[in-house]
Amino acid sequence: MKQKRVYMDYAAATPLDPRVLKKMMPYLGERFGNPSSLHAEGRLAKEAIDSARKDIAKALSVLPDEIIFTGSGTESAALALYGIAKKYPTGHIITTLLEHAATIENVYALQKEGHRATIVDAEKNGVVNSKQIEIELQKNTVLVSVVYVNNEIGSIQPLSNIARMMRKERNRRKAAGEHAPLYFHTDACQATEYMPLFIPRLGVDLLTINASKIYGPKGIGVLYKRRGIEIAPFWEGGGQEQGFRSGTEYVAGIVGFAEALQLAEKRKQKECARMARLQQYFLKEIYRLMPRAVLQGPPLGMSRIPNNINIIIPNVSTQTLVLYLDERGVAASAGSACASNKKNAKEEGMRFSMGRHTTRADIDYTVSALCDSIEILKS
Numbered sequence: 001m002k003q004k005r006v007y008m009d010y011a012a013a014t015p016l017d018p019r020v021l022k023k024m025m026p027y028l029g030e031r032f033g034n035p036s037s038l039h040a041e042g043r044l045a046k047e048a049i050d051s052a053r054k055d056i057a058k059a060l061s062v063l064p065d066e067i068i069f070t071g072s073g074t075e076s077a078a079l080a081l082y083g084i085a086k087k088y089p090t091g092h093i094i095t096t097l098l099e100h101a102a103t104i105e106n107v108y109a110l111q112k113e114g115h116r117a118t119i120v121d122a123e124k125n126g127v128v129n130s131k132q133i134e135i136e137l138q139k140n141t142v143l144v145s146v147v148y149v150n151n152e153i154g155s156i157q158p159l160s161n162i163a164r165m166m167r168k169e170r171n172r173r174k175a176a177g178e179h180a181p182l183y184f185h186t187d188a189c190q191a192t193e194y195m196p197l198f199i200p201r202l203g204v205d206l207l208t209i210n211a212s213k214i215y216g217p218k219g220i221g222v223l224y225k226r227r228g229i230e231i232a233p234f235w236e237g238g239g240q241e242q243g244f245r246s247g248t249e250y251v252a253g254i255v256g257f258a259e260a261l262q263l264a265e266k267r268k269q270k271e272c273a274r275m276a277r278l279q280q281y282f283l284k285e286i287y288r289l290m291p292r293a294v295l296q297g298p299p300l301g302m303s304r305i306p307n308n309i310n311i312i313i314p315n316v317s318t319q320t321l322v323l324y325l326d327e328r329g330v331a332a333s334a335g336s337a338c339a340s341n342k343k344n345a346k347e348e349g350m351r352f353s354m355g356r357h358t359t360r361a362d363i364d365y366t367v368s369a370l371c372d373s374i375e376i377l378k379s
Contacts (some may be wrong), residue, residue, distance in 0.1 A: 003329045004329045004365065005329045005330075005331070006329060006330045006331070006362045006365050006366055006369075007331045007355070007357070007358075008330060008331055008332045008352040008353060008354065008358070008362075008366055009331045009332055009333050009351075009352075009353055010213075010307060010353045010354060010355030010358075011151055011154075011190060011213070011307075011308065011333075011351065011353035012333060012353070013212050013213075013218070014212065014213060014214065014215045014216075014355055014356075015215060015357070016215060016216070016217060016256075017215035017216070017259075017260060017263060019259065019263060020215060020216050020217070020256045020259045020260045020263070021256070023255050023256060023259040024217065024252040024253070024255055024256040024259075025252075027045070027048060027251045027252035027255055028252045031044055031045060031048070031251075032045075033045040034248055035048075035049055035240075035248070035249055035251060036238060036240065036248065045249075045251045048251055048254070048255050049069075049249055049251060049254050049255075050064075051258070052254045052255050052257065052258035053067050053069075053254075053258075055258040055261070055262060056222060056257065056258050056261055059197065059261050059262060059265050060197050060198075060199050060207070060224060061197075061198050061199055061200055062199050062224055062226075063227060065227065065242070066224055066225055066226060066227055067222055067223075067224060068222065068223040068224075068225055068241045068242065068244050068245055069220065069221070069222060069241055069245065069249060069250075069254055069257075070220075070221040070222065070223055070241075070245055071219060071220070071221065071245075071250070072210055072218075072219060072220070072221045073102060073187070073189040073208055073209065073210030073212075073213075073221045074101075074102035074221070075221055075245075076102075076208040076209070076210065076221040076222060076223040077100070077102040077103050077106065077145075077185075077187050077208045078102065078106045078234075079223050079231070079233075079234060079244065079245065080143075080145070080185045080206045080208060080223055080225075080231070081093070081103065081106045081107065081110065081143070081145065081185070082106065082110070082232070082234060083231025083232050083233070083234075083244070084142055084143045084183060084185075084206075084231055085110050085115050085143070086231075086232035087230055087231055087232045088142045088180075088181070089115070090140060091115075091116075091140055091141065091142030091143065091180065092116045092117065092118070092138045092140050092141040092142065093107060093110065093115065093116070093117040093118070093141070093142070093143045093144075093145070094117070094118050094119075094120060094133055094136050094137070094141060094143070094144045094145070095107050095117065095118075095119055095120070095144070095145045095146070096119065096120045096121070096122060096128045096133075096145075096146055096147070096157075097119055097120070097121050097122060098122050098126065098128060098146075098147055098150045098155070098157070099145070099146075099147050099187065100147060100151050100187055100189070100190075102187060102189075102208075103145055103147065103187055104119070107119065107145075118136045120132050120133055120136055122155075125155065125297060125298045125299075125303070126150055126153045126155035126296070126297040126298060127155050127156070127157060127158070127298060127303050128146060128157055128158070128162075130158055130161040130162045130165050131165075133146070133162055133165065134165050134169075137169055139173075139178060139180060140180050141180070141182060142180060142181055142182060142183060143182075143183050143184075143185060144162065144166060144182070144183070144184050144185070145184075145185040145186070145187070146159065146162055146184075146185075146186055147186065147187045147188075147190075148186045148187065148188040148190070148191035148195060148202075149188070149190040149191040149194075149195060149305050150190070150297070151189075151190045152296075152297075152310060152335050152349070152351060153296045153297030153298075153304075153308065153310045153349070153351075154190075154297055154298075154304050154305035154307070154308025154310065154353075155297045155298050155303055155304060155305075156191075156195065156298075156303045156304060156305060157186075158303075159184075159186055159202050159203065159204060160201065160202060160203055162184065162203075163184055163202065163203025163204065164203070166182055166184050166203075167203070169182055170182050181229075183205040183206060183229060184203065184204045184205050184206070185204065185205065185206035185207070185208070186202070186204045186206075186207055186208070187208045188207050188208060188209050189208060189209055189210050189213050190213060190305065191305070192209050192213060192214050192261070192264060193213060193214050193264050193268070193271070193307075193355075194268065194271070194272050194275065194305055194306060194307065195305070197209075197265075199224060204224075205225075205226045205229055206223065206224060206225055206226070206229070207223070207224040208221065208222070208223055208224075209221065209222050209224075209261075210222070211253065211256060211257040211260050211261075214260045214261060214263075214264045215260050215263070215264070215356065216253075216256050216257050216259070216260030216261070217252070217253045217256040217257070217260075219250060219253055220250055220253035220254060220256070220257050222257065223244075225244075231244065233245065233246070271356065272306055275306035275307045275354060275358075276300075276301065276306040278307075278354055278358060278360065278363060279300055279306050279307065279308070279309060279354070280300060281360060281363060282309050282352065282354070282363045282366075282367070283295065283300060283309055285363065285364070285367045286309070286311060286367060286370075289367060289371050290313065290370070290371065290374070292313070292314055293311045293312070293313055294311060294312045294314070295309070295310070295311055296310040296311065296312060296349045297310055307353050307354040307355060307358075308351070308352075308353050308354075309351075309352040309353075309354075310335075310349040310350065310351045310352070311349055311350050311352075312349045312350075313350065313374060315378075316374055316377055316378070317377070318334040318335070318348045318349065318350055319334050319348075320377060321334075321350060321370075321373055321374070321377065322334050322350070324373035324376065324377065325366075325369055325370065325373055328369040328372065328373065329365075329369065330365070330366050330369045330370070332350055332351060332352050332366075333350075333351045333353075334348045334349075334350065334351070335348035335349060335351060350370075352366065
């Protein structure tokens with residue numbers, strides 16, 4: 001008899017929605033043209049990209065020419081960071097310890113190249129204080145990059161508060177006759193499925209999202225870049241994506257991204273409410289059966305994404321627990337899937353991230369498997 005599998009790692013990757021795959025299929029087959037070609041096959045591919053770009057721009061309430069397609073969320077974040085750093089080599093960058101590796105590791109790399117950067121710590125609940133960022137602002141600060149939702153503990157960052165503080169600083173610079181620009185970037189990959197993406201309200205100048213977190217294809221990301229912002233490209237080539245990301249576009253992935261984003265927007269409010277109910281039930285069951293468990297990050301319902309549960313079980317190896325759960329049919333992760341192989345990682349929690357296919361029965365099975373695994377480890 002086939003073992004039951006329960007997937008609790010939607011923060012790492014989501015399954016491809018069949019409706020998304022259906023939209024992609026023609027561009028994986030008969031509509032194979034290169035969008036840079038002038039013939040009919042090329043024009044058909046280019047029209048698909050243009051249509052997808054418009055749909056994504058509409059979902060974000062921005063202009064189509066502000067959408068740059070990249071190969072992943074990581075590449076999108078790196079393009080924002082390197083693009084600004086290379087354009088303003090004497091500028092100062094501020095980011096936080098809450099960032100995904102896509103941001104923090106590239107900031108470390110920029111520091112090794114001689115760029116100046118300040119990395120701000122978060123409050124105890126995993127939320128950054130906008131006042132702390134304000135304190136670290138310098139006259140030559142050109143970029144502030146703060147993640148929208150932390151990928152490990154699900155904490156939601158106060159982007160609007162940071163944006164207001166940065167507008168104040170821009171006004172001060174203008175009044176003082178200072179000419180250094182100041183841009184705001186956010187990695188919104190973990191936020192796309194559940195959080196508002198109305199960019200005018202968020203107040204960001206650059207935004208990173210990817211498709212693999214919203215039931216779209218892997219290997220495709222987007223960088224929103226506000227019109228008028230100048231950045232340097234990673235490399236030269238055929239000049240695709242306004243010269244910022246040369247290389248033949250992944251047409252099927254772009255079409256799939258647009259479809260996945262539209263589907264996510266349509267069901268966002270309903271799915272958020274369903275997730276919040278499951279999240280409350282999940283934590284209640286954990287505390288009932290494992291009273292020593294400690295929730296990491298903000299309390300439920302307070303600056304926390306509704307699909308995330310991250311707990312520490314005292315005196316239990318999280319890495320080993322992941323393997324024991326996998327043997328029992330439960331897929332979860334230790335902290336971040338992208339950082340779980342670091343030898344110098346601090347004490348990590350067990351991250352359970354739910355998604356569209358998660359049911360209450362899945363939670364019951366997961367908690368039971370968790371209890372069994374802990375008992376075996378302790379014995």
